[in-house]
Amino acid sequence: MSEHRIELKVDGQPVVKTVEARTTLGDFLRDECGRTGVHLGCEHGVCGACTVIVDGKAVRSCLMLAVQANGVEVTTAQGLAAADGTLSPVQQAMQDEHALQCGFCTPGVVMTLTALTAGGARPTEAELRGAMSGHLCRCTGYQGIIRAARKLSGANA
């Protein structure tokens, strides 16, 4: 297997590593960067659990190769809370609304909502719910996720 040197930022920290061409970004973040909050739920791009933010956009890390991440900035769910432990607005809304149970799909849900509300953006509830259709959750029946999306939307801003 061919090996490639990549340089990127993961949750603000510079990372320089050598990776096999076949290694996905998801596996790389988990195995090489300690980002075990990146959860691999299907590895075929449907469930959304592995979603991370790459250069500002929500991306399924199982569908991107690590070599493609050369030069990018990656943010994971482990990079959102403040240094003092304060949860991000998305994380806080999810907790307040009981939007998680087993927590396996959760980091992906958090990252998509984070990408869409970055910089104080307030998309409509319909936009956020539409984006959430790309995330599978088997525990909650989406009820708390719907409420969290509503809270984060511009609907009642």
Add this chain to the structure above:
Amino acid sequence: MTELTHAARFVGQRIARKEDRRLLTGNGSYTDDVVVAGMLFAAFVRSPIARGKITRFDAEAARALPGVHAVYAADDLRTLDIKFLQLYSSPTATPPHLWPLADGRVVYVGDPIAIVVADSRAIAEDGAGLVEVDYESEDPVVTLDQAKTLAKAVHPELGAKLADETSTPDDPGMAEVFAKAAHVVTGTIRHQRQAHCPMEARGVLAQPKGSGELTVWVSCQSPHMAARYLSMAFSLPAHSIRVISKDVGGAFGLKVQLWREEVSAVAAALLLGKPVKWIEDRLENLISANQAREQEMTVKLAFDADARLLAADLEYHSNIGAFPHGIGANALGMMMFPGPYKLPRIAFKAKAYYSNTVGEAAYRGPWMIESLARETMLDVAARQIGIDPLELRRRNLITKADQPFNMVTGPVLNWVTPTETLDLAVQKIDVAAFRKEQAAARAEGRYLGLGFAVYVEPTTMAMIGVLATEVAQVQVEPTGKITAVLSTHSQGHGTETTMAQVIADSLGVPFDDVTVLEDDSSRGGFGAGAGGSRQAVAGGGAAMKATAILKDKIKAIAAHLLNASPETVEIENGMVKVAGAAEMTTPLAQIAATAYFETERLPPGMEPGLSAQYRYRPPPIVFSNASHACICEVDRDTGVVKILRWVASEDCGVMINPAVVEGQIAGGVVQGIGGVMMEEIHYDEMGNPTAATFKDYLIPTISDVPEIEYCHLITPADNEGGYKGVGEGGAIIGPPTMVNAVADALAPFGVRCLDLPLTPPKLLALMDAAEGV
């Protein structure tokens, strides 16, 4: 029932979960997140055919691949004395020969043939791809109809035998009841096969230690059950196995039992003397993790002229695959058929068949066919008799005055509120207004439907040996903080939170002071954890009893130190108080420090320290109940069903945390919606699974679900705390509610909707056929 000695400050509150912070920040600890030094990775070689003999197995190229440490097939595991146990360790008369890896024959697509262990997952998969296997293929037994003929033995050593059957004794009077009945209604309902689909698939990491100890991280429903299973399966002393299971990404019955892959990975670790990890991918999960529900029930109901139930005659068949976790014909499903209705007479014949498909597992309400068949057939009956389905139910439901009520099948219903929850749901829906809206819509060619369903759910299941008890060890640390080790276990249930609510209230301490530990079989004592909607009842009861012992001890110490009588001592918000003597108020931490460090100040003869243990035996069965209602619209042109409203009117007794209760209901309902509308594990005629990815096996998304409206009634049962259990119910009552709503929408077409799943093409075909299109 033990009354809370204080006004509950935490029980009944929608408290934010203790689990959430680590899970929201990506800092959970699931099995695949655990890394140990020298860890190797496993991948399986699996059968591509459903039935046949293995004629050649060649792993030479795989073994030669750099990075591959071992390739084990069936014979390579013979040095280990491995015995598979049935669900809940119940012995079965004649189980099929089951070995971790295919033993000469393969019996389903996905049957594990060899385990390849390598330096990385990728190399293990490369190695698996290099293993060559030849087969002599045979035509498989795939469908329930094929299995029923028993033409071919799935397991040659058993012969062409049923897997299991159960029936009522012959009732010679039954024929006459049906002959004389004013109304006889018959129908067959079919539930397709489903996959559990926990978002975290199965996984295990087994680490043999030089001391002879084996540490196993595994995605399971109880670390104690998993440790017991491995100890019995490998004939190893119980103390030599430590199972750790911190965060689990959903289970729903699938992970109640370790099975062939987990056992193979543990075997590989034992043989190699090295840590071996196996993490199931989604393809494996959808084809080779045990599945559920492929069942059909033919129901014959007799009613008198007033539409009162006279008798039910049931015939049940299920396809339980090749190696089910438990070999059974759903006796509980038969027993629960009467549900909350005054059914005076019942006969049933239930049969389970093996097939060349992956085996059955328990899945959230494994007996749910009873509610599905009963509630859908009551609606069929109402249409046939010409009576409103709500009126039909009301004439037959048990009321408060009927309780305790002896079900004809044996169980005794008490503290249940089927009539009251139904009334609440009806009010919330405003049925009269809906019927007007429905009539107006029909006039425009739009098809709206309203469905109701009512059920009682047997929870706790302490009549099953290994589920008989749960244990709690609660201690006040010298700091005054509380550590509780419980045999509960969360795969999303939130028991670290709910059990802490119970303990904080029972003891009189701040919620934040209580930490619940439930992730390690080497801590605490045996308990079965999640399964049977039992954790609030059994775990909550154990927590209350242990805490009560501890509280008495604290009171005795405080009374002794403060020269008061124990009856005047109370604990509130972590402060120990004496009635009428505010100046004596003492922090619990100070009492605790005395209990540990100033033992000479304790009452004479008292054991130092502040800890208590209680092993609680809950009632054998506790009953929850609910009535649900759904309004939907079926698109005449596409067959697509849109759910417009869903009302869940329930009574699970005392709610520890209503947000957790509603979360359990919603999760179950939406799994039920998936089962009715879209989910289907299907095999082609050669037994190849045709839904092997999440693009083919559709589970509900946010776009498929309604916002659920809840009504809560709180009728405590007489167990500790008055909790009644809520984990499985949504998945039991959700399906008939959904089916009845769709059937009501399609009533103008005169069709029955009893063949699940009700996919758009199927509904479209029903409507087209009815209109001769």
